[in-house]
Structure formats: C-alpha cells, structure tokens
Amino acid sequence: MLKNYKNRNVILVTHxxxxRSILMDLVEDRDVIEQTDFQNTSINIIEYRNEAWRIKVLNNIDHLK
Structure with missing residues (x-):
C-alpha cells in the first residue's frame, strides 16, 4: 500500500x-490497541512518517452523537 499510494490519503471502511487487527500489525504501541474496545464506524487516523506508523486519532465516535 505504501508503494502504490505514496504521499496520498487512503480511506479504509471496515468493522x-x-x-484492531490492522492496527496491531502496524503500530508499535500494541498495549493501547489491546485495551481499546473499537466501535464499528469509529474514526481512526494513522500516519506513516519517518519509517513508522503513528496513531493520530483512535476510536473516535463523535460523529455518532
């Protein structure tokens, strides 16, 4: 994905x-991922910079309020 979408935004819609599975594979801080009860339709923003994935927004459901 990094090769095909370099310097681009990508949206992934899933359950x-x-x-959780995707984030466990990408980020180093797995403790946070393991402790999070991911909600369907939650917004999660991750960024790839300096050879690493970083979480910018995690499990945000403000749009459902």
Missing part, C-alpha cells in the same frame, strides 16, 4: 475487529 471494529478488523481495525
């Missing part, structure tokens, strides 16, 4: 368990 909470899939979000």
């Amino acid at each position: 909470g368990h899939v979000i």
Whole structure:
C-alpha cells in the first residue's frame, strides 16, 4: 500500500475487529490497541512518517452523537 499510494490519503471502511487487527500489525504501541474496545464506524487516523506508523486519532465516535 505504501508503494502504490505514496504521499496520498487512503480511506479504509471496515468493522471494529478488523481495525484492531490492522492496527496491531502496524503500530508499535500494541498495549493501547489491546485495551481499546473499537466501535464499528469509529474514526481512526494513522500516519506513516519517518519509517513508522503513528496513531493520530483512535476510536473516535463523535460523529455518532
């Protein structure tokens, strides 16, 4: 994905368990991921910079209020 979408934004729409699995593979701080109860339709923003993935927004459901 990094190769095909370099310097581009990508949106992925999926369920909470899939979000958890993807984030567990990408980020180094797995403790935060393990402790989070991911909600379906939650917004999660991750950024790839300096050879690493970083979480910018995690499990945000403000749009449902």
